[in-house]
Amino acid sequence: MYKIGILQLTQNLDTAVHGFKQALAQEEVEYLYFNVDGTVEKLPAFAQKLVDENVDLIFACTTPAAKAAIAASDHIPVVYTPVFDPVSVGLAQSMECPGNHATGVSGMVSATDKVAFIEELLPEAKTLGMPFDPNDENAKIEVANFKKAAEGHFTLIELPIASETDISELSELLTDEMDAIFMPIGKLLEDNFASIVYYTDDLDLPIIASHAPNIVGGAIGGLAANHEALGYECGLKAIEILSGKDAGTIPVGSVKTPDVLLNQYTADNLDIELPSSLVERAKEIYN
Amino acid sequence: MLLNRQSVEILAPAGSWEVLETVIEAGADAVYLGGKRFNMRMHRADTNFDDEQLEKAIKYAHEHGVKLYVTVNNLISSREIDAMRDYLMLLERIQPDALIVQDLAIMELAKEIGFTVPLHTSIMRNTHNSESVRKYQEYGITRIVASRDLTLDQIRLMREQTGIEIEFFIHGDMCVSQSGQCVHSGVVFGQSSNRGRCLKPCRWPYQLIDEETGEVIPDSEQTGPYKLALKDMCMYRHLPELIQAGVHSFKIEGRMRTADFVKRIVSIYRRAVDRYLADPTSYTIDENDWKELYENRSRDFSTCYALSNTLGAKLIGYDGSREPRFFSQAVKEATLDVKAKLGKDESPAFKARPQLSVRVASLSAVEVACKNGADIIYIGGDAFRPNKPWSLADIREAMRIAEPYNVKVVVMTQRITPNPILGELEQHFTALKEIAPDGIMVSNTGAMKMAKEITGLPLYADFSFNTFNHYSTKWQSDNGIVQSTMSVEASHEQIVDLLQTSQSPIELIVHGPIEAMVSEHSIPSAVLGLDNEDQTPIYEHQYALLDTAGQKHSIRFDQHGKSHILLANDYCLFPYLPKLTGAAVYRIEGHIYDDEHLAFLLQTYRAELDSLYAAPQEEANVDRLASLKENAPRPLGIGALRFRVSR
Structure with a gap:
């Protein structure tokens, strides 16, 4: 019987936990489960509780949870997801050999894939507005990656939005030159998405989002990591670790086949026909 | 009555299968959950149960x-009836x-x-008086979810008078507005809190300003x-009172x-x-x-209105630090420059000359209305200070003025009418x-029942009935309502339907202020530190809330001290009247305008409706529209017509 601690930041990641447990369905496991419901400051204390319980392994959902779990002990293995870029945030020394008694699966969808997706969805689009939170580490990484990948494909107009209240003024930043909006990941804008799509709708600007709920909320489409699949892959890594392998030597995985998500209601409102090639591949088409 | 194990039911939410199993194990007597269709938690695709x-x-x-x-517990539109x-x-x-x-x-x-499955009325029905309960009992309703704005004493009375089974929110997230009576999210974002899509404008930061x-x-130290x-809400320390x-x-x-949180x-x-x-x-x-409950709380706790409805600043989590997440930020409301999204279907032709109605706040305005083309005048109901409530003598005088014209x-009733x-x-x-x-215009089903039984006069249903479909108007007409007001959250397509x-x-409100929320909580009192003091200082000024998009939301107090928080832009559907033909009555909410502006509005709408009745038009009259814009004392907007469908 194994004892596994689960440290979760928000309920949005229930599906990742579900996938993780699926992978371990054949094992005998007792789970100790903590969800701090969005309160990052609580993570270290709960990580410590898991260490005190002497769990065999911690499954940490999100970067802050992973940081707390790794810091809480020098030996209890940690498996994490959906950490966007484990190397740049210091969780892993490298993707191949992460060290730190931890490994996991990155939730990053490659910027090249996203560029190709936008070209397929909106073949006419040339100039993209890109609102992002300049204080969000993950957003900065994605912006840098996307800029590189978009070279020769799109002209990008960066729209830094540093605080919640700045979202109220987004309409001042949107211009006629933009054909569409690409939203990199980042909690600030993802949470307040309704106010962003409120303004872009006014200008008939389609949004390509990176966060699945935003596609339900009115973006025309997006490529998003499937959290359940990420969780499942973490579960497989957990099995390797429980059978004796050192977590720090197991390469960090990445999103191989992101979900294609589309919104037909939005497409109708914007008078855009969703390409059949994407419709066929879509995991979900929201109405 | 003696208590037994069945006297209390612990009713737990279940957004997913995992939560369902967990709460049953934890000792819930009953669970409530939504299907994928027609329920109040529609934001997340991964919650709710398929068939x-x-x-x-x-x-x-x-x-x-x-x-x-x-x-x-969603409102449904006419085209959703079959589904x-x-x-x-x-x-x-x-x-x-x-x-x-x-x-x-x-x-x-x-x-x-x-x-054959029993029906319970949802919190969104805002059931707050015994007459409403009796009306629902006629329809076989066996339980009500009591309004969250009532005190336990009011609930006890409602129970004793009707014998109805009471369900009450004892723990968790609450609304600052009277439930089912908040249209802020619906009108501004086209995502209605009455349809499970609230974007929570009540969680935005605001400054209080002197409107003039x-x-x-x-802010004071407390705000x-x-x-x-x-x-x-947390009633843990008051279970005996509840029971x-x-x-x-x-x-x-x-x-x-x-699962963990609910368990x-x-x-x-x-x-x-x-x-x-x-x-x-x-x-x-x-x-x-x-201690365990408190340490694992999401927001801070309060007993909200259950023990008293004058708690003031203590009700509010002013610093936002414990807000689990935000759903939106303030936006600039749609102005007249924004184009409405029109549905494909055309509105029906007029069956008779369209009537023009107007809500007024004074006897002088009654005269103005009579002289400038009104067919129906609404008086009474909620009186925004400094206006006084209408006396019986005022009502007689209004009728005397109107008679020769x-x-x-039609006399309105207040929107929220708990037992007292x-x-x-x-x-x-x-x-x-x-x-x-x-006639009498009623704002809730209890006032409707009582007005019908006592007066036998024709009854009108106000916008607070949230009328969205023809089955709802049938229900109303079965109960003595001769005219129903369309919900102000409806899009063009939904109005035409x-x-x-x-x-x-059907009456359409086409011009005037829209009440985003109506609340027991007085923001100026809290900011000025008048929670338990004399409230008169707040009535000496007109206050407004300023949001981060620079929009001013006027606050108006009624005779009972409730706050009516207005949207920044007054509704103006004038540009779309040619596409909204076929209603029986078109209403101007004129109670906040001065007599001169009211006369101008009435003339403008009267002329437009008459020309539309004479011959259908493609566009609204350009000169009249320009003049409306130029003379508007407050900013104008098109509300939910900005959206193809109000969801």
């Missing part, structure tokens, strides 16, 4: 001796223990199809930017919460209730359980029977 899971969940709950209620009927057929087959419903249409549909000078009123952010008030079902909020709450209440029921005299609060005078105010209404209606105005399908006359 097959729903059936399994019912079976699972019953195997464990637990009741299961399905929330079908709703299908859904009810499915629910009839799989037999949950009850449905929790909002739309009056469901009571009508249930009758039509011989539905624009001056910001600084801060998040002025409408109501704390979470003795006759609350049967202890409802825990949180269909989007995790803790259920188990802690379970233990306390069991101890109380077993031996009430020896019951004391378990301080360890309280052959203009109808309903007592006053009984007196009022008895007098009105003698005075015999042309109702105009095409309703058997009874």
